Amino acid sequence: MSQPYMFEKPLGLRDTLPKAQQELSRLEMIFQRELICWGYDFIKTPALEYAETVGRASAIADHRLFKFLDAEGHPVVLRPDMTTPIARVAASSLRKEPLPLRLAYTADLYRSQRKEGGHPSEFEQTGAELIGDATPYADVEVMSLMMSLLEKSGLESVRLAVGHVGFVNAFFYDLVKDNARVEELRNLLYNKNDVGFHEYVDTLGLPEKVANQLNTFVDSRRLTNEETLAFLKSLVTGASATVQAYYKNIIELIHLLKLERLDEKIDLDITLVPHLNYYTGFVFQGFGGNLGFPVASGGRYDDLLAQFNRPCPATGFGIRLDRLMSAIKVSTDRSTQKKRAVIYDRENVGKAMQFAAEEREKGHAVVLQHADGIDNLETFREQFDAVNYFLERTETEE
Amino acid sequence: MNKSVITIAMPKGRIFGDACRLLRNAGFRLPETFETTRKLILDLKTEPFRFILAKPVDVPTYVEYGAADLGIAGKDVLLESGRDVYEMVDLGISKCHMAVAGLPEHQSRNPFLKIATKYPNIASDFYRRRGEQVDLIALNGSIELAPIVGLADAIVDIVSSGQTLRENGLVEYDRLLDISSRLIVNPVSYRQKKTQIDQIVEKMIKATEGTKVGMD
Numbered sequence: 001m002s003q004p005y006m007f008e009k010p011l012g013l014r015d016t017l018p019k020a021q022q023e024l025s026r027l028e029m030i031f032q033r034e035l036i037c038w039g040y041d042f043i044k045t046p047a048l049e050y051a052e053t054v055g056r057a058s059a060i061a062d063h064r065l066f067k068f069l070d071a072e073g074h075p076v077v078l079r080p081d082m083t084t085p086i087a088r089v090a091a092s093s094l095r096k097e098p099l100p101l102r103l104a105y106t107a108d109l110y111r112s113q114r115k116e117g118g119h120p121s122e123f124e125q126t127g128a129e130l131i132g133d134a135t136p137y138a139d140v141e142v143m144s145l146m147m148s149l150l151e152k153s154g155l156e157s158v159r160l161a162v163g164h165v166g167f168v169n170a171f172f173y174d175l176v177k178d179n180a181r182v183e184e185l186r187n188l189l190y191n192k193n194d195v196g197f198h199e200y201v202d203t204l205g206l207p208e209k210v211a212n213q214l215n216t217f218v219d220s221r222r223l224t225n226e227e228t229l230a231f232l233k234s235l236v237t238g239a240s241a242t243v244q245a246y247y248k249n250i251i252e253l254i255h256l257l258k259l260e261r262l263d264e265k266i267d268l269d270i271t272l273v274p275h276l277n278y279y280t281g282f283v284f285q286g287f288g289g290n291l292g293f294p295v296a297s298g299g300r301y302d303d304l305l306a307q308f309n310r311p312c313p314a315t316g317f318g319i320r321l322d323r324l325m326s327a328i329k330v331s332t333d334r335s336t337q338k339k340r341a342v343i344y345d346r347e348n349v350g351k352a353m354q355f356a357a358e359e360r361e362k363g364h365a366v367v368l369q370h371a372d373g374i375d376n377l378e379t380f381r382e383q384f385d386a387v388n389y390f391l392e393r394t395e396t397e398e
Numbered sequence: 399m400n401k402s403v404i405t406i407a408m409p410k411g412r413i414f415g416d417a418c419r420l421l422r423n424a425g426f427r428l429p430e431t432f433e434t435t436r437k438l439i440l441d442l443k444t445e446p447f448r449f450i451l452a453k454p455v456d457v458p459t460y461v462e463y464g465a466a467d468l469g470i471a472g473k474d475v476l477l478e479s480g481r482d483v484y485e486m487v488d489l490g491i492s493k494c495h496m497a498v499a500g501l502p503e504h505q506s507r508n509p510f511l512k513i514a515t516k517y518p519n520i521a522s523d524f525y526r527r528r529g530e531q532v533d534l535i536a537l538n539g540s541i542e543l544a545p546i547v548g549l550a551d552a553i554v555d556i557v558s559s560g561q562t563l564r565e566n567g568l569v570e571y572d573r574l575l576d577i578s579s580r581l582i583v584n585p586v587s588y589r590q591k592k593t594q595i596d597q598i599v600e601k602m603i604k605a606t607e608g609t610k611v612g613m614d
Contacts, residue, residue, distance in 0.1 A: 192484040292464020
């Protein structure tokens with residue numbers, strides 16, 4: 001790369017200017033309030049982690065990690081997700097706490113990007129993890145919580161797509177009895193390559209009935225929720241005990257989502273396979289607004305804590321605040337907080353200070369500014385909703 | 399639920415005619431001037447559809463970012479760009495294949511083969527899988543020139559009838575994969591407008607079955 005210009009930042013990084021930061025803070029506050037109301041405790045973890053621990057367990061592709069050496073020569077990474085650091089904390093510092101744990105966070109995450117605009121390398125995420133509860137009730141809780149946060153953020157037409165990678169893995173294994181083939185099939189689902197899925201099934205030389213089942217499986221995305229449930233029921237007759245158990249979980253989940261009145265907003269899609277490959281059970285993605293990308297995602301990861309020597313089921317989600325901000329239609333009066341200017345001179349400094357203090361006490365935003373420090377009064381004034389002058393013994397407000 | 403407008407990204411150029419025919423077969427009432435217009439955006443009067451006419455390599459980009467809900471794109475373009483979109487239907491139109499080609503009985507004097515291509519990702523992937531390291535040279539068109547003028551040992555490019563290769567005295571060394579056009583869908587649009595998009599997908603599958611029978 002040639003010498004950077006002075007205004008440039010490293011690839012994929014960006015500044016958050018005051019207006020965007022205000023909107024970001026608004027979302028953070030809404031989320032924090034709601035998460036606390038649901039009984040989740042906030043925690044913080046360091047931005048740097050060891051590459052051999054969190055870096056490896058995080059399941060983000062190696063070339064997407066920011067990796068370097070610390071002062072002692074150990075390879076470290078900028079955290080690419082928060083679920084893995086929280087798993088580390090739950091398995092170590094919080095080892096003695098009674099389960100289940102309910103933890104929440106808002107943090108900046110780092111994933112190196114080679115692609116073009118709209119894919120920042122650093123982004124803020126708010127999320128929650130429910131650790132130590134294997135029941136579908138825990139899955140419903142985190143899904144409802146995520147939906148509640150998205151609704152409260154002002155995002156329009158919020159929807160939730162729900163799948164189950166445990167079911168997918170077990171069902172595929174039942175049919176093809178080969179782990180490499182299961183992985184290839186799952187990869188094709190992850191790549192959203194339906195055409196490739198059908199082509200691959202054709203190359204396997206499977207009995208016609210099995211090939212048919214796999215082909216209808218991928219096409220089941222186009223079914224309504226009711227049809228999907230009926231389809232799953234037809235799949236599980238005669239299936240292995242694992243598949244049957246997962247199926248029961250799915251039925252239970254749909255029942256519970258109905259109780260939460262979320263069933264109108266969900267799309268049961270058994271072909272949904274997200275990228276993080278530590279997921280073991282239910283997986284889900286949140287959508288809304290006019291954005292082309294999901295704003296939130298989550299799922300169950302029952303094997304992750306075992307990597308930190310504390311085998312323990314867990315489920316959770318993360319909301320991408322950068323994407324959420326582009327998906328929300330921001331109305332101007334909501335995005336800008338009302339602000340007042342108090343302009344004073346040497347004679348009136350005491351009065352001006354007292355007035356400003358009283359206003360701030362009421363919770364109003366006040367800029368206290370000496371008249372001589374203003375470059376251009378006209379343009380300065382325009383930024384404010386109200387201006388008070390404390391000049392040469394005249395007190396005026398406009 | 400009321401119907402929202404569905405935006406479909408269409409590839410201009412070589413595969414545009416095939417794509418239009420298929421859409422008509424699928425029951426879309428496209429205006430007669432559709433193939434000749436120079437407009438880049440066309441709204442159907444009869445149905446809530448908007449078509450945007452883009453360069454074929456850009457179709458997956460419009461769809462990935464959600465600027466279009468659906469798109470028609472060649473498998474070559476999809477593989478090369480690696481965009482995060484649903485590849486839902488093989489439309490079976492604009493069929494061709496990706497091949498390695500070069501001069502007959504050419505002996506390379508380079509330590510690594512030099513490969514000229516419009517598809518550096520596909521070419522790189524192919525040779526890596528074969529366990530061969532090659533030097534890639536990215537070109538934008540008239541790839542057949544490269545071996546003739548000695549710029550490269552071989553080319554990786556799409557071949558339809560093979561006529562261009564023959565006329566330039568080149569032969570096919572290897573066949574990489576078959577190419578046809580695909581119906582692609584933005585993952586979020588799919589959730590937000592599922593009923594409408596599913597209907598389109600079903601129609602396209604039906605229309606495609608027609609072309610497949612016709613061509614076999």
